[in-house]
Amino acid sequence: MLSHIALLPVLLPLIGAPACAILRRPVFAWGFASSVAALAFLSAAILLKLTFEHGVIHYSLGGWAAPWGIEYRVDLLNALVLLLVSGIATTVLVASRTSVWHDIAENRRGLFYVACLLCLAGMLGIAATGDAFNLFVFLEISSLSTYALVACGRDRRALLAAFNYLVMGTIGATFILIGIGFVYMLTGTLNMTDLAQRLPGLGESRTVFAAYAFIVVGVCLKLALFPLHLWLPGAYTHAPAIVTAFLAATSTKVALYVLIRFSFSVFHLESSRLALSLEAVFITLGIVAVFAGSLVAIFADNLKRGLAWSSIAQVGYMTIGIGIGTAAGLQASLIHLFNHALMKGTLFLALAAIAIQVGGNEFSKLRGIGRRMPWSCAAFTVAGISLIGIPGTAGFVSKWYLVTAALAGEQWFLVLLIVAGSLLTAVYIWRFVEIAWLDSAPEKATGGDGEAPSVLLAATLMLALANIYFGFDTRLQVSASGGAAAALLGEAAQ
């Protein structure tokens, strides 16, 4: 089975989803989906180990050699994203039971898990494939299931949020399709490696420029990079708590992976004449995203909405890393991709636990919640500290590498702005800390009290601990992202 390891993380949820649809009882669906995700995680871990040892792993689907058939081409970057997505999915799905039973009507729970598995299969498929069109197909699998998952929210506003997401997501996907069509017309191939070899031969073609522009705009819609972020706050706020935890930790990360893959592996961003202006665009939009996102997050009266805007800000940090344009910048971006998934996973899982107990995430309902749910709130606080970037947490590692990369690129103002952004983060995290821990609880406690259900709590605490662990032991994300960044820029330099 080891020869199929490159395919297994995708194949398991892909076959698992229809199999899950046949199971009739929701509890079985939950158990089945969790175990499928866990197996995918396991195979992704083995895959990462193998890519560390042997470098790139190729897998020709259907036995047809690329570029005629579809090829999976897994290097460190793919393996890291696969590991991250499947790991978060496993944690969230295992933890999901109480929250899903709380949020979703009984007759929908089984289908809910089928949709989760489909979404997972889609995202893993995007992260593993080496074929541009195959990427589009799996993008649509993950998007369609995401729309349905978002629409499952209890509030009717979830429906409109899902619809807006559907419209913008489809425009984004169609833009990507246009871009792929343009490069196909110019090169005759869809295989990414083959494209990378044939595109430089075309010189300064205006069609290549347009193709790249369409793909970047399309991916940035999915990534929710600043002016294209409009779908995100609504979707994250009104989706069921578990769905938000899952999406916030994975979907933007996969979109960022696609952006990096197309920019550096396919289009050779840094060796082209456009590089300078595009890098400026990424940095500018990143900075605007950081400040706009953080400021809105500070004034939000719903904590979940605040964190959604915070996600927009954090995406800004990642694009700044890309914009710096050096291997160090790219590495910082990838490290933040990894760490941010841990932070937002923890934060939104903690919110899911709180939502079960008090029935919402408005600040007005959270007064004194720290006394009633000490462990969940502690996990939230730890992840919040990590989000700010205080030493001893994973977030510090991200910020450290980002600042170092900015310094190495002699972009002093960036350092200043990154630190200022962290201060803004501190403000909205402090708002929670103040209300949750320092305010006294209201006289009449709303909803039930006591701690979150044990499985959910355990998963949240585990992710919170991961935030601390990866703040000290940085080997995994640093070596994988370092290798990936070097490979990305090395490929382009050839």
Added chain:
Amino acid sequence: MDVLSYFNYWAVVVLMMLGFFIVIARANLVKKLIGLNIFQTSVFILYISAGKVIGGSAPILSDDVTLYSNPLPHVLILTAIVVGIATTSVGLALVIRIHAAYGSVNQNDILKQDQQC
């Protein structure tokens, strides 16, 4: 002849923009989906035009044909059409639920209702 050789592509651009305009400018959610449909279909036309070889025939092997059009874009667009109908059906399902929840399918009305509460 030069204009003719780009006629298809420019027709695609016009179609795409009409679809895009409907998506952005119309407040009715069903209209938005129809616009999205045109927008996607125009991309299909782009791909299929790119696959045409003048003088070629349909890519079904036969002894008395020597020149075929390119089958690869056809395969890709078959998949893309399925994606399009899948998106439309999910979107329409959402519209029905939105209508049940708000009593309207006009974006402006719905936003107004949300602000009130």
Added chain:
Amino acid sequence: MELLVNIVLLILLVATAGALVVVRGLLASTMLTSVYGLLCASFFVTMDAVDVAFTEAAVGAGVSPLLLLLTVAAIGRGEPRPVGALPVLAIVLVPVTAALLIIGTLDMPPFGSPDAPAHTHVAPRYLQLSGEEIGIPNVVTSVLASYRAFDTLGEVLVIFTAGVAVLLILATPGQRGSARPRYVPDNHRDPHTILQIVSRILIPFILLFALYVQFHGEYGPGGGFQAGVIFASAIILYGLLYGLPTVCRVVRPAVVEWLSAVGVLIFGITGVFAMLSGRPFLDYSVFADDPVTAQHIGILVVELGVGITVASVITVIYYAFANQFETAES
């Protein structure tokens, strides 16, 4: 001459799209969408894309207007409204995108040139070798079901996802996703006698045609997807004329839901078979000693999976939508 037809069809398409911008009523828009789909299909025929044309005719002129109609039936036609504020966003964004697209077309290979890179790099192998490697005349089917079979698995998964998503969104509380059949046409006041008789004559032939398309896909245009849509259309026709309870008694919703998953599993397990013998996923060579026969078997099974999933998902979606229609009425 071919070029002239091409130009006329494109102009008609642009005119239809323009009409869609102007027209406000939802029913008229639905009809125009159907016209647009049919024109598109005709255009694909002139571009030699017969398989795509077949699919677009079934989907663009058939299924998607049908779903639109069911939606309009559920939500009402909507009165025409006066034009609101000037859509500033649209007026800014649309020209920018158009300009980018026009820039993109400038360095493109001219339309129809046989020397374009797309016709000289990957595609020639399909045209030259698929006769020996796969042994079936329809190259589109060869690429679809063998060379790029994984994309097709993705496509089947997309349609399966659509079914799951629609059920998840429209499921009414108190039942497990299945349609609760309620819609009955008002037969006492206004019997659909003529329509019912004609449909009773036609439905067996529609089903027969679906089977023909399913198994003839290797030789001519057609295949699992198109066959699935045609098969579903027979069920839908029956449902429209005899009412949801009757059609649900003939084709049970639970069974259809189950079948939609089974189709995907047939496709997936076909691929896993190869893995068990140490070959890559979806490598059909394990099915027989002779590679061409093996490809034949593989393609047949895979297309069957596609057909089952497509037919059942479209039926599932129809049930879910038609059920909403009645919920809105009552």
Added chain:
Amino acid sequence: MSAILEPLSSVCLLLGSFLLLTGALGFLRFADFYARLHACGVTETLATALIILGLMLQATDSALPQFKLLLILLFVLFSSPTASHALAKAAWNAGVRPRDRRGRRDIALPPGDR
């Protein structure tokens, strides 16, 4: 053989196209829904039949295309009048009543119907 069939086929095709054109003209010019439906519904069936006949006369060298065209013809003969019938019925049920050019009622209506 083909000396007779060729012109015959052309005549069929031309006549069919002409009928379609008159149908379209009637559809655009006639006064009310029913007259318009009548114009295209009636002409379409015959026009399609003529065009298919013309095409069948073109492909005399093999039987398969002719057989397929025959099936299409049969299908059209079934479906086209049925579609016209369904449209007229739906219109009547929706309350559309025949009018003349000046918008006056054209026929006597059943009692109780406005």
